[in-house]
Amino acid sequence: MQNQAPESPIQRIVLIVSDGTGITAETFSHAVLSQFQSVSFQQMRIPFIDTLEKAAEVAERIDRYTQERGQPPIVFSTLVDQQILARVRQSSGIFLDLFGTFVAPIEEALGVKSSHSVGRTHMGVTSEQYRNRIEAINFTLGHDDGQFVRELSQADVILVGVSRCGKTPTSLYLAMQYAIKAANYPLIPEDFERNTLPATLLPWRHKLFGLSINPERLSEVRNERRPNSVYASLEQCRHEVAEAERMMRREGISWHSTTTKSIEEISTTVMQAMKLGSTTY
Template identity: 45%
Template sequence: MSDPSASLVRAAYFVSDSTGITAETLGSALLANFPGVVFQRHTIPFVDTPAGARNVVGDIQKSATQGSVPLVFATVKSAAILQEFQTSGAVVIDLLGGHLRELEDALGSTASEQLGQYHGVGDMERYFARMRAVEYAIEHDDGQSMRALDIADVIIIGPSRCGKTPTTMYLALQYGLLVANYPLTDDDFPSDGLPAPVAQYVDKCFGLTTTPLRLSQVRHERRPSSTYSSLAQCTLELRRAEDLYRRNRVPFLNSSTKSVEEMSAVIMQSLRLRS
């Protein structure tokens, strides 16, 4: 039986009285459970007055005339602003309301409606930690620098184009982890051990692999009709890499069917890392 939602197109609005990051992250996590629906996404931050909300409501109502009832994911603390969205005719999902009430009951205190409360000292400390992590990731991308590997939380290794860089950047930006990545090349395989620059940090290493066909396709976009992108070369490199991981007891995963979020979660769990 075919999925009745497969042909649906729904407008999804992520609205917030702050940056919109929380609304977009939580809302997208919920929408990911409905792969058969196509979502037209709109992120609208800093809606911090009823008048501003009414402007957004106008856009929502216009999209409602063009298809199915829109969805609104809101992280708005003001009841007056939230009420404006309730008049839009959209399905409004208040991502804070129920949880704030639960916290008020648990803490015996009333939540403040003052805007900007999400960005206290703790948030600033996390922000700067993540920026330092991003700087570290950029410096250590693709084996460009071997400096300060002793302070790395993770060293991702793998053949070229297996997903090392996006995973590195996600772990740095999302969790503030210090992550380096190192490309495995033909020069690294004559030895049974890990490449010399990372060998002493084997406990921090995590390997990536993929399928030969997928790797060949990705490399072909970069260097078409080359030995580098040939299926034979990709098959050889991946087999050598996986043998290397097993010999040195380096945990690894196949990136061909996993999102960067899934890979990051597996890496953190495998190496027992905390953000």
């Protein structure tokens, strides 16, 4: 009997339609669609749909996809203007209105009508929250990889761990998404030889959170940067990871493995452990 070829995954077009950037709807769609691992989704973001003319073009695009593929696209929307929303909904897409789904129950619970203002998610470029975010990003960029050690007193958290374990992307995500001033500092072989934390970090022990990683994965990551080097060798990676984890345990530093975690998951873990991220609107 001949082996049967594996079935091709189901494929579906997904459109993210918004009167703003569409980032909010895109983030939500990723979370929802990740539950359907047997389906291959082709996602496209269509931002700044803020006129009836643009809405008509989107509706035509949706109908064209339906005709070409024989299946209607899945449409995630954060459109606020009711006329624009109604025009897009005249199309053949499977429509998921995120604002309509959540705003109406909240209006009923609060006894207050929402403003139905376009672009409210990203308004307030002069607001305190926006300024805090910009300050956090600048701080984090300036305190990446231990390159600037002054003003660590201003840090909300200082991530420590071996080189290439995920400190920089986690720091930037915390700054950009939550206005958290996140510095990061590498633990290097010289620190392990001294058997102590870098002196720069000792006054801020209460702000430290450690990141670790599986040595095999670390070797893969380092080989992409410095192929066939001692730095990237599995033996070196095993040594550094073991020493870093030993140091963090000895110093009483909470730590988390990044090996199989997304930046969002790592950041959430850091925020919970360090009690960060409360936001008021």
